[in-house]
Amino acid sequence: METITIDAANLHYTPLNIKIRELIRQGKKRIVLNNICGQRFIGNGIRGDDIEIVINGVPGGDLGMFMSGPTLIVHGNCDHAPGNTMDSGKIVIHGSAGDATAHSMRGGEVFVRDDIGYRGGIHMKEYHGKRPVLVVGGKAGSFIGEYMAGGLLIVLGIDRNTPVRGKGIGSGIHGGKIIIRGDVDENLLGIGAKKEPLSGEDMEDLEKYLKEYCRLFEHDFEDLSGSFYTKIIPASSRPFAGKYCWE
Amino acid sequence: MSTGATPSKYRIKVDHDQCMLCERCIDNCSYGVFRREGQKIAVDSHKCTACHRCIAMCPRDAIELEEKPNDYRSHPVWTREAREAIYKQANSGQIILSGMGNALDYPIIFDRLVLDACQVTNPSIDPLREPMELRTYLGKKPRQIVLDRTKKGDYDLKTKLSPNLMLETPVMIGHMSYGAISLNAQLSMAKAVSELGTFMGTGEGGLHKDLYPYQNHMIVQVASGRFGVDINYLERGSAIEIKIGQGAKPGIGGHLPGEKVEEDVSKTRMIPLHSDAISPAPHHDIYSIEDLAQLVRSLKEATEWKKPVFVKIAAVHNVAAIAAGIARSSADAVVIDGFRGGTGAAPRVFRDHVGIPIEAAIAAVDEKLRHQGIRNEVSLIASGGIRDSADLTKAIALGADAVYIGTAALIAMGCRVCGSCYRGLCPWGIATQRPELVSRINPDEASKNVANLIKGWTLELAELMGAAGINSLESLRGNRDRLRGYMLDEEMMKVLDVKMIGA
Ligand code: SF4
Ligand code: SF4
Numbered sequence: 001m002e003t004i005t006i007d008a009a010n011l012h013y014t015p016l017n018i019k020i021r022e023l024i025r026q027g028k029k030r031i032v033l034n035n036i037c038g039q040r041f042i043g044n045g046i047r048g049d050d051i052e053i054v055i056n057g058v059p060g061g062d063l064g065m066f067m068s069g070p071t072l073i074v075h076g077n078c079d080h081a082p083g084n085t086m087d088s089g090k091i092v093i094h095g096s097a098g099d100a101t102a103h104s105m106r107g108g109e110v111f112v113r114d115d116i117g118y119r120g121g122i123h124m125k126e127y128h129g130k131r132p133v134l135v136v137g138g139k140a141g142s143f144i145g146e147y148m149a150g151g152l153l154i155v156l157g158i159d160r161n162t163p164v165r166g167k168g169i170g171s172g173i174h175g176g177k178i179i180i181r182g183d184v185d186e187n188l189l190g191i192g193a194k195k196e197p198l199s200g201e202d203m204e205d206l207e208k209y210l211k212e213y214c215r216l217f218e219h220d221f222e223d224l225s226g227s228f229y230t231k232i233i234p235a236s237s238r239p240f241a242g243k244y245c246w247e
Numbered sequence: 248m249s250t251g252a253t254p255s256k257y258r259i260k261v262d263h264d265q266c267m268l269c270e271r272c273i274d275n276c277s278y279g280v281f282r283r284e285g286q287k288i289a290v291d292s293h294k295c296t297a298c299h300r301c302i303a304m305c306p307r308d309a310i311e312l313e314e315k316p317n318d319y320r321s322h323p324v325w326t327r328e329a330r331e332a333i334y335k336q337a338n339s340g341q342i343i344l345s346g347m348g349n350a351l352d353y354p355i356i357f358d359r360l361v362l363d364a365c366q367v368t369n370p371s372i373d374p375l376r377e378p379m380e381l382r383t384y385l386g387k388k389p390r391q392i393v394l395d396r397t398k399k400g401d402y403d404l405k406t407k408l409s410p411n412l413m414l415e416t417p418v419m420i421g422h423m424s425y426g427a428i429s430l431n432a433q434l435s436m437a438k439a440v441s442e443l444g445t446f447m448g449t450g451e452g453g454l455h456k457d458l459y460p461y462q463n464h465m466i467v468q469v470a471s472g473r474f475g476v477d478i479n480y481l482e483r484g485s486a487i488e489i490k491i492g493q494g495a496k497p498g499i500g501g502h503l504p505g506e507k508v509e510e511d512v513s514k515t516r517m518i519p520l521h522s523d524a525i526s527p528a529p530h531h532d533i534y535s536i537e538d539l540a541q542l543v544r545s546l547k548e549a550t551e552w553k554k555p556v557f558v559k560i561a562a563v564h565n566v567a568a569i570a571a572g573i574a575r576s577s578a579d580a581v582v583i584d585g586f587r588g589g590t591g592a593a594p595r596v597f598r599d600h601v602g603i604p605i606e607a608a609i610a611a612v613d614e615k616l617r618h619q620g621i622r623n624e625v626s627l628i629a630s631g632g633i634r635d636s637a638d639l640t641k642a643i644a645l646g647a648d649a650v651y652i653g654t655a656a657l658i659a660m661g662c663r664v665c666g667s668c669y670r671g672l673c674p675w676g677i678a679t680q681r682p683e684l685v686s687r688i689n690p691d692e693a694s695k696n697v698a699n700l701i702k703g704w705t706l707e708l709a710e711l712m713g714a715a716g717i718n719s720l721e722s723l724r725g726n727r728d729r730l731r732g733y734m735l736d737e738e739m740m741k742v743l744d745v746k747m748i749g750a
Contacts, residue, residue, distance in 0.1 A: 045478040045549030062545040104473040122531040127517040247345040
């Protein structure tokens, strides 16, 4: 496959994104961006299931926002909200990502090798064939999966003393599920979230993404597959029913 | 319940001498007030919401509605509303939900501002004879333009202009989502704005495919729930609006109950059938003005800088400073929604007590932006309780570029402001998803009503401007010299920057 390389040193994000779009329009399928240093909005709103963009460096915020189809592979860390409101496609981050990773994501997959900041996977939602998946290899900050309305969120805590640092896991969750490696202290759960053991179906679901994580980041599958996992789901699909009365 | 039942809010009476037993009232009342008992129509007044559907449909004028038929002992502090709210909460322990806009008796500033007209020294303009420029453009205006003279002696514009929306009249229809209101209601308004050359908002409910033919007149909304938002939606809209807050419930999110999320609503919002659609209070990717700038630019990048991006906030205490921040975020317009703004459902305490009136907010924002030299960076759209062309004209004279109407457009389709939208049983087919009720609106007819309303206001605006000797909207905007305060206190007039009558 033909690979086009762009040297992004000192290039502002708008001309960079214009270039990327132009290449996609010309039918290019594989683009490598070198010397990325803080350029935001890379891949925003681009389409095409067969497009692959390799990002060498540290992209700025909202990587792949509204993206529909392509795969972004980042060799470096990510800033605020990669995968924000993403529609479909895949983001693979060989490093850590900032706050609000996979915010409001409605489809596709985000794999983060290491840690993410606060509010990961907030308000992810699913509809019909679209189911967003966020897999975090390291640990996540507070409020993970808050207001989650669908999808799957996995936190592995590999080489970390705890997979989730902070509280408010799944507060207001009303759809989807969160799977965390190890046990989770009841006190860390947000209002409206509850713990449950994994069913056989959950295990299958989990294994599929563990395998993919291990393939992407060359991790030993046995290291993960033998662990204990906790599932966190909504206590009710209507967290706000019962809060209101009519005038 | 130790509190006992509270009295009916309304009493319905059927004049049995007039009644011809056609049963239209039974068919039309979606709340089940009427039933047939032998040779009589019997009623259950307790269920009535005063929507007036029965009265409007009764061919014999046989139905009478009385508000508050049972008096409490009158008391200036412990009003009926205060007492009834206590009974309600004593029995439920819940938050009281209410519909439509602020229902407290605050003075309306618009009604204490009077407009000017020409007499003798400068002649008024007859809009029949002279052209009136009512067209307006929303979006960034360049601080200066650079022209290049060509060899032929023409001029080429060198400055790159930002995308603007062209409005033939400064009246747009604000964001009321599919889900909160029916598709037929949205369709009627979309037809009207398309015909008139103005715009309407989609609300946070996605864009139903039946509205695609009108997409060049639709402003798509991105709110904290991101419902129905994908790249296709963003590309379809003529502009994109980020909703931070709304005048009827500043500071809190929204919540469409699962019962209203039926097949088509679920498809348009892209959420499962009958699941609650919860919009969190903040956008969780916006915790600062820098984050807002990031979302504004992200939307622009995603749509290749072809669409204006608006930011809507509720009018709150520091509205001017917030608007100035928004003006620096690359946004093209700031929408300010005053505390009289309507809604399908809001906690009563928010609807009635949080936020400030739109009149003061327009004046404060316009002034702040002018003082900071950034008024050209954003257009100012005002909303929240605009009732007629007088409010419209005064809003523009205070500094707005255009207004959004909401409730007024619904009233044009039959809404009686009964305030029960959250029940989902709107007998006028507006705030409901029930097919048998929705079909009560014929979009071809209702669109004419909405268009007529905006036409009427536009004619009146032109007349008012002509009378004041003004022939273009540009010259009316922020022209506070054409306003005078009547029975407003000095401090208020300072905020509005208007003089007292007689001065
Ligand atoms: S709810 Fe409406 S239709 Fe029913 S009785 Fe009352 S006013 Fe008439
Ligand atoms: S839209 Fe319908 S339910 Fe809402 S106030 Fe108007 S008439 Fe009543």
